[in-house]
Amino acid sequence: MCYKVVKMRIEPNSSQRRIIDHTIDYNRYIFNFLITANKLFFKKHNRLLSEFEMNNLCTILRRRWSCFRVMYSMTHNDVSRRVHQACRKCMDNAVSKKRRAVAKGTMAESDPIPMTWPRYRNHNRYDSYVHLSNWDFGIVESTNENGKKTRRLKLGKVKDTIRCYNQGTPIPGIPKTCIITRKDMGTHTEYYACISYETAESEQRHPENPKAVGIDLGIRHIAATSEGKLYDHQNDMREDLRKLKKLSNKLSKDSHDSRKRRKSLSRLKHHYKRMVNKRKENIEHISKEIVNDHDIVVMERLKVKKLWEKSLGRSMTRGFVNSSLGMLRRRISDKAECAGVKVIEVDPRGTSQTCSQCGEHVGKTLNIRIHRCPVCGYTADRDVNAAINILLKGLTGNPVPARDESPAA
Numbered sequence: 001m002c003y004k005v006v007k008m009r010i011e012p013n014s015s016q017r018r019i020i021d022h023t024i025d026y027n028r029y030i031f032n033f034l035i036t037a038n039k040l041f042f043k044k045h046n047r048l049l050s051e052f053e054m055n056n057l058c059t060i061l062r063r064r065w066s067c068f069r070v071m072y073s074m075t076h077n078d079v080s081r082r083v084h085q086a087c088r089k090c091m092d093n094a095v096s097k098k099r100r101a102v103a104k105g106t107m108a109e110s111d112p113i114p115m116t117w118p119r120y121r122n123h124n125r126y127d128s129y130v131h132l133s134n135w136d137f138g139i140v141e142s143t144n145e146n147g148k149k150t151r152r153l154k155l156g157k158v159k160d161t162i163r164c165y166n167q168g169t170p171i172p173g174i175p176k177t178c179i180i181t182r183k184d185m186g187t188h189t190e191y192y193a194c195i196s197y198e199t200a201e202s203e204q205r206h207p208e209n210p211k212a213v214g215i216d217l218g219i220r221h222i223a224a225t226s227e228g229k230l231y232d233h234q235n236d237m238r239e240d241l242r243k244l245k246k247l248s249n250k251l252s253k254d255s256h257d258s259r260k261r262r263k264s265l266s267r268l269k270h271h272y273k274r275m276v277n278k279r280k281e282n283i284e285h286i287s288k289e290i291v292n293d294h295d296i297v298v299m300e301r302l303k304v305k306k307l308w309e310k311s312l313g314r315s316m317t318r319g320f321v322n323s324s325l326g327m328l329r330r331r332i333s334d335k336a337e338c339a340g341v342k343v344i345e346v347d348p349r350g351t352s353q354t355c356s357q358c359g360e361h362v363g364k365t366l367n368i369r370i371h372r373c374p375v376c377g378y379t380a381d382r383d384v385n386a387a388i389n390i391l392l393k394g395l396t397g398n399p400v401p402a403r404d405e406s407p408a409a
C-alpha cells in the first residue's frame with residue numbers, strides 16, 4: 001500500500017472556526033498536562049507513562065470536564081502519541097548523555113538520568129490536531145446546477161460542511177487521516193486540511209533495458225545526474241533574504257499590539273510562505289522528472305544533520321537550508337515507491353574524489369568545481385563525476401576507495 005497526501009486550504013465559517021480553535025487550544029492544554037503527568041510519574045517510578053496510560057488520563061479529563069468533549073476522543077489519542085514521542089526522544093538523549101558521561105568518568109553508574117523535558121507549548125507553538133480515523137471526517141462531493149463538481153469537508157462534531165479551496169486535485173483512494181492546521185498570518189488566520197489516503201502501489205517496473213541514474217545531491221547544484229544534467233535552485237535566495245531582513249526590521253519597529261504591526265507581520269509571513277513554496281515547488285519538479293524518466297534511481301545515503309554540523313560557516317549552512325536535501329531525498333523515495341521505481345542507497349564516501357572513468361584518486365577541495373583527471377584526461381563537472389561514481393557503486397556493489405572527505409558538495 002502507498003500513502004499520498006492532499007493539502008488544501010479550507011474556509012470554516014465563524015461558528016466552525018470557534019470549534020476548531022477550541023479543539024486546538026484544549027489539545028494544547030492536554031499536551032502540557034501530559035508532560036507534567038510524565039514528569040511526576042518519572043519521579044516516582046523512574047519510567048515514562050505509556051501511550052495507553054496517557055489515553056486513560058485523557059478519558060478521565062473528558063469525563064470530568066465538558067470542555068474536552070467538544071471533539072471526539074480520537075483527537076486526544078494523537079496528543080498522547082505526540083507527548084510519548086517527545087518524551088521518548090528526550091529520554092533517549094538523556095540516556096546516551098549519561099552513557100558518555102559515565103565513559104568519561106564525570107558521572108557514576110548509580111547517578112540518576114539527567115532528564116530534560118519537552119517544552120510546554122504556548123498558543124503560538126501548538127497549531128494542529130488530527131482526525132485519526134475516517135469515520136469522524138469525510139469529503140462530501142456534489143454537483144451544482146451548472147454541472148460543476150464541488151467539494152466540502154465534514155469534520156467530526158463541527159456543524160455543517162466546510163468550504164474547501166482545492167476542488168481540482170482528485171482523491172482516488174480511501175481517506176485515512178486528516179490533519180487540521182491553523183496558521184496565524186497577522187491580519188487573518190488560515191486553516192488547512194491535509195488528507196492522507198491509501199492507494200494501491202504500482203507494480204515494480206521491469207523493462208528489458210532498465211534505465212538507471214545516479215544522483216549526487218549538493219549545495220551549488222541541488223542535484224546532478226549521471227547523465228550530465230544539473231538542477232539548480234529556482235531562485236536566488238539572497239534577494240529573498242534581503243527582503244525578509246527588511247520586513248523583520250520594520251516589524252520590530254512597530255509598536256506592540258497595533259494595527260500597523262499586524263499588517264507588517266502579515267507581510268512578513270506572506271513573504272516567508274512564498275519563499276517556502278518556491279523551494280517546495282522546485283523540489284517537487286526535480287523529483288517528478290527524475291522518477292518519471294528512470295526505472296532505477298541510485299542515491300547517496302545522506303545524513304543531513306551531520307553535514308550541517310560539519311558545514312563551514314554561515315553561508316554554507318544557509319546553502320544546506322536552501323537546498324532542502326533531506327526533503328528532496330524523501331520526495332524522490334516516496335514518489336519512486338508509488339511509481340514502482342527501485343531506489344538504491346549507497347555510501348557517498350570517496351565518490352567525488354575518484355575519477356569515474358579510470359578509478360584514479362583525484363583529490364580536490366570544495367571550491368574546485370571541475371573534475372580533471374591527470375591519468376585519463378576525463379573532464380566533467382565535479383557533481384556529475386560523483387553522480388557517475390554513485391551509479392557505478394549502486395549497480396555493481398563495488399566499493400569506491402573510501403577516503404575521508406569534507407561534506408560532499
Ligand SMILES: [Zn+2]
Pocket residue numbers: 355356357358359360373374375376377378
Ligand atoms: Zn581518470
